[in-house]
Amino acid sequence: xEFEAVVGLEIxxxxxxxxxxxxxxxxxxxxxPNANTCPTCLWFPGAVxxxxxxxxxxxxxxxxxxxxxLQPRSAFDQKVYYYPDQPKGYQLSQAHLPxxxxxxxxxxxxxxxxxxLRIHHVHMEEDVAKLVHEVEGRVPISxxxxxxxxxxxxxxxxxxxxxxxxxAMEFLKALRSQVRYVGASECNMEDGTMRCDANxxxxxxxxxxxxxxxEVKNMNSVRHxxxxxxxxxxxxxxxxxxxxxxxxxxxxxxxxxKATLPMRAKFEAPCIPDPSIPAIELSSEWVERxxxxxxxMPAARAERLVQQYELTREEALLLSAEPETVDYFETLVAQxxxxxxxxxxxxxxxxxxxxxxxxxxxxxxxTPMRLAALLRLLADDAxxxxxxxxxxxxxxxxxxxxxxxxxxxxxxxxxDRTAFDDIIDRVIDEQISAxxxxxxxxxxxLGFLVGQVMQASRGKANPKVxxxxxxxxxxxxx
Amino acid sequence: xxxDPIFFYRNPASAVAEGTLQGLRxxxxxxxxxxxxxxxxxxxxxxxxxAPEDATIVRRLRAHGAHLSGSTxxxxxxxxxxxxxxxxxxxxREADVELVLDFMGxxxxxxxxxxxxxxxxxxxxxxxxxxxxxxxxxxxxGVLSADLGGIRAVLQAVAGGDGLDxxxxxxxxxxxxxxxxxxxxxxxxxxxxxxxGLNDGQNEAFALASAGLAEVGFAVREVxxxxxxxxxxxxxxxxxxxxxxxxGRYDSVRYGPRAPGAKNWNEMYLLxxxxxxxxxxxxxxxxxxxxxxxxxxxxxxxxxxxxxxVGEVQRLLSEVDFLALPTVLDGVASVAGASILLDATYTAxxxxxxxxxxxxxxxxxxxGPATEMGAAAGAAGGACGLQLAGPRLSDGSxxxxxxxxxxxxxxxx
Ligand SMILES: [Zn+2]
Numbered sequence: 001x002e003f004e005a006v007v008g009l010e011i012x013x014x015x016x017x018x019x020x021x022x023x024x025x026x027x028x029x030x031x032x033p034n035a036n037t038c039p040t041c042l043w044f045p046g047a048v049x050x051x052x053x054x055x056x057x058x059x060x061x062x063x064x065x066x067x068x069x070l071q072p073r074s075a076f077d078q079k080v081y082y083y084p085d086q087p088k089g090y091q092l093s094q095a096h097l098p099x100x101x102x103x104x105x106x107x108x109x110x111x112x113x114x115x116x117l118r119i120h121h122v123h124m125e126e127d128v129a130k131l132v133h134e135v136e137g138r139v140p141i142s143x144x145x146x147x148x149x150x151x152x153x154x155x156x157x158x159x160x161x162x163x164x165x166x167x168a169m170e171f172l173k174a175l176r177s178q179v180r181y182v183g184a185s186e187c188n189m190e191d192g193t194m195r196c197d198a199n200x201x202x203x204x205x206x207x208x209x210x211x212x213x214x215e216v217k218n219m220n221s222v223r224h225x226x227x228x229x230x231x232x233x234x235x236x237x238x239x240x241x242x243x244x245x246x247x248x249x250x251x252x253x254x255x256x257x258k259a260t261l262p263m264r265a266k267f268e269a270p271c272i273p274d275p276s277i278p279a280i281e282l283s284s285e286w287v288e289r290x291x292x293x294x295x296x297m298p299a300a301r302a303e304r305l306v307q308q309y310e311l312t313r314e315e316a317l318l319l320s321a322e323p324e325t326v327d328y329f330e331t332l333v334a335q336x337x338x339x340x341x342x343x344x345x346x347x348x349x350x351x352x353x354x355x356x357x358x359x360x361x362x363x364x365x366x367t368p369m370r371l372a373a374l375l376r377l378l379a380d381d382a383x384x385x386x387x388x389x390x391x392x393x394x395x396x397x398x399x400x401x402x403x404x405x406x407x408x409x410x411x412x413x414x415x416d417r418t419a420f421d422d423i424i425d426r427v428i429d430e431q432i433s434a435x436x437x438x439x440x441x442x443x444x445x446l447g448f449l450v451g452q453v454m455q456a457s458r459g460k461a462n463p464k465v466x467x468x469x470x471x472x473x474x475x476x477x478x
Numbered sequence: 479x480x481x482d483p484i485f486f487y488r489n490p491a492s493a494v495a496e497g498t499l500q501g502l503r504x505x506x507x508x509x510x511x512x513x514x515x516x517x518x519x520x521x522x523x524x525x526x527x528x529a530p531e532d533a534t535i536v537r538r539l540r541a542h543g544a545h546l547s548g549s550t551x552x553x554x555x556x557x558x559x560x561x562x563x564x565x566x567x568x569x570x571r572e573a574d575v576e577l578v579l580d581f582m583g584x585x586x587x588x589x590x591x592x593x594x595x596x597x598x599x600x601x602x603x604x605x606x607x608x609x610x611x612x613x614x615x616x617x618x619x620g621v622l623s624a625d626l627g628g629i630r631a632v633l634q635a636v637a638g639g640d641g642l643d644x645x646x647x648x649x650x651x652x653x654x655x656x657x658x659x660x661x662x663x664x665x666x667x668x669x670x671x672x673x674x675g676l677n678d679g680q681n682e683a684f685a686l687a688s689a690g691l692a693e694v695g696f697a698v699r700e701v702x703x704x705x706x707x708x709x710x711x712x713x714x715x716x717x718x719x720x721x722x723x724x725x726g727r728y729d730s731v732r733y734g735p736r737a738p739g740a741k742n743w744n745e746m747y748l749l750x751x752x753x754x755x756x757x758x759x760x761x762x763x764x765x766x767x768x769x770x771x772x773x774x775x776x777x778x779x780x781x782x783x784x785x786x787x788v789g790e791v792q793r794l795l796s797e798v799d800f801l802a803l804p805t806v807l808d809g810v811a812s813v814a815g816a817s818i819l820l821d822a823t824y825t826a827x828x829x830x831x832x833x834x835x836x837x838x839x840x841x842x843x844x845x846g847p848a849t850e851m852g853a854a855a856g857a858a859g860g861a862c863g864l865q866l867a868g869p870r871l872s873d874g875s876x877x878x879x880x881x882x883x884x885x886x887x888x889x890x891x
Contacts, residue, residue: 039530043727045519045610046511046533048643078723080770082747089726142743270774275615275720276606278645448591 002205003240005233006161006213008120009225011175012195013128013154013185015058020124020150022049022092022277026462031147041150043088049277050074055124058279059099060290062154063122063180065297066175069104070287075279077271084144085128086393093125095271099154099280104111107170116170118159127151154184159212160199165226165233172196172222172319177298181323189221196225200248202236211246216260218252225366228253232260301326309339319343324361325351328368335372338379345375349392353426357396366395374402381462384454389433412460417469422458424466424473438474446470484566485548487516499635502628503524504539505573507564508549509556510619511608512536513854518694519610520552520561523728523754525735533608534643535577537621541637547573555612556581558823565592569623575632576622577835582713582823585620586842590807590863593844595880598866599633600870601837602647613720614645616713616834625880630654630796633873637805652871657781657878661695664879666866667798668698671706675828676804684804687845687864690888693803700795701801707743708783709832710824714837715769715780721732722766727752761820791836792869800879801867805829805842828863839873841866841880846888 017027023040040047065068075097078090103119129149133142156175164169176187176194187194201213216232219225231253234315236246251260296304298320304318305326320326325346332342350371354364374395378388385405391405398405406412427449434452438445446467453466486508493501505513509519511529518524539546551563556579565588565780567573578585580598583789589596598620607678611617621629634654640646666686673681692698730736730750737749755763769777794801824831833840843864868876 042732044530045517045524045527045727046529046608048605048607048645050642050644080723082726082729082744084731084743087727087729087731088731090723269771272719272723272770272774272777275613276645290748 003202003237004163004205005434006160006201009158010197011156014193015152016185017152019052021055022150023154023175033145037146038228049310054276058184059124059154062184064291065178065182066103068122070098070100074099076274078275079271079275080269092121098123105174110166110394117161118155118328124154125153127153165229167225169222178322200232212248255347273280328361332372337372359418383411419456420461427452437473479798482630483561488548489546494543495543502544503547503573504544505576507552508609520554523734527733532606534640538636542576554756568592568594571645575628577619577699580620581617582827586830589842590805596842597621597629598840599873600839603637605643605646607642609858611715630877654874659882665697665700665798666691666800666802668802670700670702681682709835712780712784713831713835716760718762718766719770719777720761726750738740788836795869803865804866805863810833839876840868841876
């Protein structure tokens with residue numbers, strides 16, 4: 001019997017707000033432990049939660065980015081459980097009336113066809129504190145860092161629409177891209193600003209069965225999500241085939257063992273409405289105002305890149321996946337760089353160099369203005385490509401302008417037609433067999449000759465001019 | 479050390495501030511945060527807890543020049559009146575105004591016990607920031623005084639929007655300016671079902687008080703709320719679930735006594751909370767946990783029922799301007815140190831808890847010299863004053879009504 005997976009995802013996205021969800025403490029979990037705390041997020045007696053306006057706005061942007069429908073009325077509930085990572089006995093979340101319902105993300109399936117994966121709802125919730133387990137002498141102790149307690153999260157709960165690990169991974173990549181576009185989160189699974197749990201069950205292909213599902217947690221990259229789903233599918237299929245029952249449980253992905261392992265079940269109580277936080281009422285005018293503030297989203301932007309700059313679909317999709325990348329590209333073009341040249345230099349030179357230095361396009365000293373200035377020099381034949389690559393390397397460490405670097409390092413290319421006639425004449429005299437090959441119809445031999453002249457000029461000649469002049473001389477000498 | 483008979487904590491500082499409340503001595507309860515004061519809210523679970531900052535109410539009282547006399551003994555987290563000394567500071571003239579948490583009528587019954595006015599403000603009128611609460615959707619600070627002017631002044635100073643508590647509606651600025659009362663233009667509905675639990679003497683006293691309203695010229699008529707008995711059911715279920723949830727934070731990790739002998743933190747929670755709370759509150763919390771974890775449908779039904787009761791009362795208050803109800807002070811509720819059961823507590827507050835379910839304002843009027851209510855009720859074995867209830871945020875009008883009745887000798891001194 002053939003089986004297929006039925007997978008739904010629950011994705012937590014940490015919003016990049018300035019403050020926490022219910023108080024004015026800085027939303028910087030990485031600071032010195034417990035530096036960012038107050039009576040409210042420590043939940044001292046008498047604390048009253050105050051919903052952050054910015055968190056609501058960023059959460060709403062996430063919903064709009066995913067085409068989810070913001071609800072006119074939503075409210076917070078108390079998810080009761082007793083654990084030292086939250087000091088009030090419950091976590092504030094939206095269980096009954098979520099911020100938004102519906103929504104979907106389009107991906108390109110393995111067959112190249114467009115697929116629409118549905119979202120069930122999007123709700124807000126607060127993050128919990130971080131536990132640090134240490135040993136004091138020989139006594140094990142647990143320390144609590146409240147910096148993360150109350151950090152604003154949205155949880156995106158999908159429909160069980162996923163059948164393959166590939167779909168889940170593409171969904172996460174697209175989700176990340178769309179949320180980053182609206183500037184609501186960095187959405188990094190590696191640093192925990194995006195976390196994903198998967199509910200996985202299997203069924204015979206072609207049936208509509210809903211079988212016992214297993215929740216898998218602890219996947220720290222998009223790759224892990226794919227691996228964990230693939231592993232869990234295999235494990236469940238093997239279990240069913242040997243007549244074992246799939247048990248309702250939560251399992252943790254172990255990236256070293258490349259397997260999911262069962263974890264102890266957590267007690268989950270029914271949620272009750274929180275009586276302290278007023279319900280969130282969103283007017284349609286407010287929703288429309290937020291919608292109007294949405295940037296051009298990745299799919300639309302890729303489409304426009306194809307139209308406007310004559311890029312291929314693949315190139316446009318590659319560029320538009322990250323807002324910083326495509327913003328950089330469009331700034332280059334606006335600065336007078338030809339789109340193809342800009343794309344070429346970004347993908348083959350700039351991005352690898354930035355990655356190698358563990359920077360990103362926003363923090364890199366090679367701003368689009370500086371790279372554009374360099375590429376204009378190249379386009380105007382003031383320098384050649386080899387020199388341009390060297391100047392680019394220098395731009396990472398120098399504050400000088402590309403023009404100044406070219407001057408200082410003597411990269412200026414000499415485009416005077418006859419400046420290198422002596423060298424050209426000598427190369428034609430010396431490279432007898434190459435000249436013969438060229439005359440015999442081997443086009444490639446011309447490239448070799450250009451290279452010889454360039455080398456002799458120590459890179460200062462303009463290869464286009466050299467090529468032109470070589471052709472003239474070879475014709476003259478015939 | 480001799481125990482102070484009234485104050486759990488007596489303010490060592492003397493009055494100096496200026497403002498509209500200058501010279502007014504206000505006693506609070508130790509469930510309102512005052513920076514540096516012990517804020518134990520009558521519970522062992524908060525033993526040794528000192529507030530790190532002022533509650534909004536406290537900040538506003540002080541900003542208007544009031545003098546905080548101290549905090550009085552209170553029941554555990556304000557639930558019921560066991561071990562409470564609410565009203566005693568007024569009786570002994572150690573304070574002009576007292577703030578007493580009103581969760582099921584504690585403020586009003588304490589006022590009845592002390593023979594003073596007791597005002598339960600509209601839900602959301604006062605900031606809860608810094609209030610060590612038990613049931614956020616039901617409780618509020620009651621304001622008690624022998625002088626309605628003192629209650630008006632305090633409400634004026636502390637009511638209204640608070641950047642620290644978004645549950646106080648910003649847009650509904652309350653108006654406490656004195657209002658002209660023209661009795662024939664005002665209708666008062668006497669709620670028939672509220673008389674159900676009265677004994678003969680109380681019934682007679684309440685009838686006299688109602689008749690007194692008509693004598694002064696108000697348009698008095700009987701109104702009916704057939705579902706009156708459901709208030710108690712709704713209050714018990716919703717109140718206990720909220721209380722169970724709100725006390726989850728008292729885990730003895732950062733304050734409060736930590737029970738010895740626990741092998742892990744789960745055991746520590748269980749043992750500490752088991753040792754911290756008194757029997758009465760503990761039975762209430764266990765009841766709440768039952769409805770939350772074992773019978774959530776009942777809780778959801780109670781929430782729906784609550785919405786219906788709120789609607790029913792709104793309907794009545796669209797037919798009449800105010801409601802008149804009896805107040806029954808059952809002695810058992812205020813016996814210090816008595817070990818009373820949950821059922822008995824709810825019986826004791828059955829005449830007052832409706833307003834905590836609906837969130838509407840209520841003014842408790844002690845029997846006045848012009849009514850024979852006090853004498854009659856006294857003869858029947860139980861004081862019985864009048865509660866006047868208005869629609870949400872009619873607090874100013876309700877006070878005006880009370881002042882008018884006082885001026886005619888139909889309430890208070
Ligand atoms: Zn905080």
